[in-house]
Amino acid sequence: MDQDKLADYLHSHKFETVVGPVEYGKDGEWTYGRTLFTQFQDVAPGDAEQFADGKKQPILWPPEFRTGSMIYPYSEARK
Numbered sequence: 494m495d496q497d498k499l500a501d502y503l504h505s506h507k508f509e510t511v512v513g514p515v516e517y518g519k520d521g522e523w524t525y526g527r528t529l530f531t532q533f534q535d536v537a538p539g540d541a542e543q544f545a546d547g548k549k550q551p552i553l554w555p556p557e558f559r560t561g562s563m564i565y566p567y568s569e570a571r572k
Contacts, residue, residue: 513558530554532563 507516512527551561
């Protein structure tokens with residue numbers, strides 16, 4: 494696998510990833526950042542399998558990737 498060719502392709506094409514479409518600008522940085530804000534919700538103790546599908550950690554922001562709503566204040570989450 495030629496890493497230089499792969500890098501050239503990635504920096505000249507838009508492609509889909511698990512965080513949405515990624516495209517690089519002339520400066521080598523992403524044209525649109527992918528910082529996601531999430532919140533763990535309804536987590537049960539002693540069960541690592543509950544994290545396998547992502548349902549316990551919905552994306553809250555940015556709006557175009559949102560998969561859930563924030564539980565606030567924290568006291569509401571404990572009910």
